[in-house]
Amino acid sequence: MVIKKYLANSMNEAMMRIRRELGSEAVIISQRKVRKKGIRGFFSKSMIEVTAAVESNVNTSKSKTVDTFEVFKRALNGRNELSVNDENIQNKESKEEKLFREVHELKSMINNIAVNQYGSQNKENDDAYSELRNILMQNDISEVFIDEIIDKVKKMDEEIDDVSKAKSVIEDMIQISDDDLNGIVVLVGPTGVGKTTTVAKLAGKLSLIEKKKVGLITIDTYRIGAVEQLKTYANIMNIPFRVVFTINDIENAVKELEDCDVIIIDTTGRSSKNKMQISELRAFLGRLNIDNINLVISCTTKNKDIDIIVDGYDVLNYNNIIITKLDETSTYGSILNILLKADKPLSYIATGQNVPDDIIKTDKKYISELVLGVEESC
Ligand SMILES: Nc1nc2c(ncn2[C@@H]2O[C@H](COP(=O)(O)OP(=O)(O)OP(=O)(O)O)[C@@H](O)[C@H]2O)c(=O)[nH]1
Ligand SMILES: [Mg+2]
Incomplete structure (x- = not known):
């Protein structure tokens, strides 16, 4: 697991940097408003400190580019090796398997990069709710409940704005006690x-x-x-x-x-x-x-x-x-x-x-x- 803290002026800026550096698999662990330390910080604009994490086997995008070439190179090498070394079938099969895995991995990396850089249908879909997601994040609602709220908002077809939809979704999700104390x-x-x-x-x-x-x-x-x-x-x-x-x-x-x-x-x-x-x-x-x-x-x-x-x-x-x-x-x-x-x-x-x-x-x-x-x- 790679855990990294980002200090940014806005949630949007932090999200862009996290996506760029940790990739699309990264998840937000926490976020809080911070000010610079010391008396001067008191007068400064508050910033957002966002902590994000990604599984360590999911590479950061920087190393992803390097790895993309590495995998490609290894895949090609594997192919050459296969053509010259057909004596040991066992060995060959495992190499084919490896090659298959690597090409598969390569494909999904390229896909991820394409999604990050050029967007996709899903991204467009996500973008439509990114403003609401930001509001929910800025109010410190935990990630799992943010997803739940957005899923429910997506399913609503009333002609009202997303925040009003979220309001009604949240009202449905919580319970208020009307117990009299006795x-x-x-x-x-x-x-x-x-x-x-x-x-x-x-x-x-x-x-x-x-x-x-x-x-x-x-x-x-x-x-x-x-x-x-x-x-x-x-x-x-x-x-x-x-x-x-x-x-x-x-x-x-x-x-x-x-x-x-x-x-x-x-x-x-x-x-x-x-x-x-x-x-x-x-x-x-x-x-x-x-x-x-x-x-x-x-x-x-x-x-x-x-x-x-x-x-x-x-x-x-x-x-x-x-x-x-x-x-x-x-x-x-x-x-x-x-x-x-x-x-x-x-x-x-x-x-x-x-x-x-x-x-x-x-x-x-x-x-x-x-x-x-x-x-x-x-
Ligand atoms: N700002 C604020 N302070 C509160 C509130 N409720 C309690 N406090 C303060 O929190 C402090 C701790 O309150 P207590 O009622 O002693 O807390 P407690 O849970 O009984 O503490 P323990 O018995 O030690 O576990 C006190 O200074 C309270 O005045 C509140 O709603 N807002
Ligand atoms: Mg007490």
């Missing part, structure tokens, strides 16, 4: 994504606006200050609060809060790479009859990490997703990447640090507009 609600997720803050926001909304009787439990006795953090919120909102130290205490804590309409449980941030920690959490939650498990994940999470987190938390069988820190990013493709990778409904988005204000329920239209960069989060 009973036992648990928030799980990686460290620092905003679980405790979200528990406090939800508790505030439910008790102050929906006038529900809310109880809070934390099983996060692992991190210094975690108990105090939630206790402070519980005190301010005048909400009953319990701390659970061992797995045997959890049922009791829930029992003590049984007159509450909603009990929200905060958990310790767990690295999804640590299967032991997640199993421990599973054992805790296995003691209860939980109504709603929410995976909390920040929209600033890198695409690769989204995959690891979603896979890691799968064993907890969570039903909804809460996406936090929308205020900390300017592209929202990660929302789509999270929802599609997890294949679960989105229940809330969090847009800042203020408790309880910065949390909202949302809808498909708003999310697809965010994802396409048509709409900005607050």
